[in-house]
Amino acid sequence: MVDGTTGGEGLLFLTDEQLRKGIEAMFFAYRGFTADPDRILEGMDYGRAHHRAIHFIHRSPGTTVSNLLAILGVTKQSLNRVLRSLIEDGLVESRVGKADKRERHLYLTPKGAELERQLSDAQRARMRAAYRAAGPAAVQGFRTVLEAMMDPELRRQYQGLRDGNA
Amino acid sequence: MVDGTTGGEGLLFLTDEQLRKGIEAMFFAYRGFTADPDRILEGMDYGRAHHRAIHFIHRSPGTTVSNLLAILGVTKQSLNRVLRSLIEDGLVESRVGKADKRERHLYLTPKGAELERQLSDAQRARMRAAYRAAGPAAVQGFRTVLEAMMDPELRRQYQGLRDGNA
DNA sequence: CTTGGAAAGTCAACAAGGCTGACGTAAATT
DNA sequence: AATTTACGTCAGCCTTGTTGACTTTCCAAG
Numbered sequence: 001m002v003d004g005t006t007g008g009e010g011l012l013f014l015t016d017e018q019l020r021k022g023i024e025a026m027f028f029a030y031r032g033f034t035a036d037p038d039r040i041l042e043g044m045d046y047g048r049a050h051h052r053a054i055h056f057i058h059r060s061p062g063t064t065v066s067n068l069l070a071i072l073g074v075t076k077q078s079l080n081r082v083l084r085s086l087i088e089d090g091l092v093e094s095r096v097g098k099a100d101k102r103e104r105h106l107y108l109t110p111k112g113a114e115l116e117r118q119l120s121d122a123q124r125a126r127m128r129a130a131y132r133a134a135g136p137a138a139v140q141g142f143r144t145v146l147e148a149m150m151d152p153e154l155r156r157q158y159q160g161l162r163d164g165n166a
Numbered sequence: 167m168v169d170g171t172t173g174g175e176g177l178l179f180l181t182d183e184q185l186r187k188g189i190e191a192m193f194f195a196y197r198g199f200t201a202d203p204d205r206i207l208e209g210m211d212y213g214r215a216h217h218r219a220i221h222f223i224h225r226s227p228g229t230t231v232s233n234l235l236a237i238l239g240v241t242k243q244s245l246n247r248v249l250r251s252l253i254e255d256g257l258v259e260s261r262v263g264k265a266d267k268r269e270r271h272l273y274l275t276p277k278g279a280e281l282e283r284q285l286s287d288a289q290r291a292r293m294r295a296a297y298r299a300a301g302p303a304a305v306q307g308f309r310t311v312l313e314a315m316m317d318p319e320l321r322r323q324y325q326g327l328r329d330g331n332a
Numbered sequence: 333c334t335t336g337g338a339a340a341g342t343c344a345a346c347a348a349g350g351c352t353g354a355c356g357t358a359a360a361t362t
Numbered sequence: 363a364a365t366t367t368a369c370g371t372c373a374g375c376c377t378t379g380t381t382g383a384c385t386t387t388c389c390a391a392g
Contacts (some may be wrong), residue, residue, distance in 0.1 A: 015301045019290045022297070022309065023194075027218075028320045029312035031239065035292050047348060048206045059186070065369065068212045073197065078350055080370065085236070102359050102368040125206050130314035131188070134307065141300065141307020143188065146195035148296035154194045213377055231340065244379055246341065268339045268388050 036122035045089075049074075049082045051119055054108065057092060058116045062105045064097070071157055091115060202288035210328060211255075215240075215248045217285055220274065223258060224282045228271040230263070237323055 012018070037051050040121050056071055057063060065083070069076055083106070085090040090126030097103035108116060147155060178184065203217050222237055223229060231249070235242055235273050249272070252258040258279030263269035274282055313321060 007288030010302055013305050014294055016290060018305075019293045019297070020286075022293050022305070023199075023221075023286075023289055024310055025312040026196065026227075029315040029367085030192065030196050031320060032316045033189075035317060049349060053290045055189075059190075066367090067307055075351065076369075077352085077371080081349080084370090097368095100360070104369070120186070120189075123189055124182060124317060125197060126315060127185045127188050128180055130311055131180055131185070133314040134310045136176055137303075138310040139179050139184075139188070141304030142311035143191055144304040145296055145300045146191040147310035148299040149195040149292060150198045151201060155358085156199060158194045216380060232338095240378085241380065242340075243342085243381085247378080250341090266339085266389075270340070 016031070032126065033123070036126055037063065037119045040119055040122055047079070047087065050086060053082050053086060054091070054112060054116050057106045058108055058113065058120075061107050064103045064105060066103070070108065071155075086112065198292065199289070202292055203285045206285055206288055206317070213243070216252060219245065219248050219252065220257070220278060220282050220285065222270045223274055224279065224286075227273050228261075230269045230271060234272065241321075252278065265291065 034048060041047055041051060048147060049107055052072055053068065056068055060067070065076070065079070072079060083092065083094075087094055089111075090109055093107045093109050093112075094104045095107065097105055134142070147158070150158060200214060204214060207217060208263055218233065218238055222234055226233070231242065231245070235245055238245060249258065249260075253260055255277075256275055259273045259275050259278075260270045261273065263271055300308070313324070316324060
């Protein structure tokens, strides 16, 4: 179907074989991407789901449960299980909203921030090594392709995200 | 720690903020990456684990269970459950090895190949759209960074993999 | 020929982290 | 006053990962 010779110019990067390579690169790279935090989390009572919650609360302090739900793309029951344990263990604080008292605003406690730092240090270290090895131009391309792979809705989450916290 | 001003030249791509963006890009992009096959699989009795097995059997017909184990990075009990259902349903064929009769060589049946095609068509379509939108230079960078992110052992799996099927 | 160990398969039990459905409560909105 | 929204929770289920124990088959070394 895609023969790479259609245009005669440089469409060889769109062959099925090149696409397969890209697909496998995503698979193997994602394993590396999660490996370090996973290693830190194992042994604690937490897993990848906790890491994700902590990450996004750190990034958007005061975010609501609804916002988090939209970003993470899980059900509230699933998120609640994770959040409950984090709150019980004193890593996350849940404050009733001032303007709208139905909402819960989420913050990392100092203890939560400490774990966040530990996890993201590990993840950033790998990322930094990869970036450094690949160079700025490659990083630019990396980000461009990833962005193009996202669902449009998630792309908006990724780019903007200043909305919703009016 | 990383201030981006150290060299005076172009190290801004190594700031913590840039790294965080990269981390989130991986997170959101991976969701898109798996979304289409997941959608096809839901309703069938299969999941992402079945997809992965089918993909790598398609790519390396005649591969052994051990090889697959090494590539997928799961326990044999986990893989076995998946493989068993695929074999029972007639998507995968397991042939006793000629040279070493302990080994099982795995092949897709026509029915298995048909599902593989369906799944990878969907995944490739998204990949192709992303590649096309980003352009060849970006794709080059994308692959370079992903490769740098892999664990060394997995990078070897990714690159080589003509071995092991003596 | 015997035996050690590798490859594969199987059973049981368990955990994380998804899901649906149903229900409750408080607060905001209409 | 009625409805909708935001959140929490209980119960139950599924997929996919895990460990541990055990068996069968088979190759290869002693």
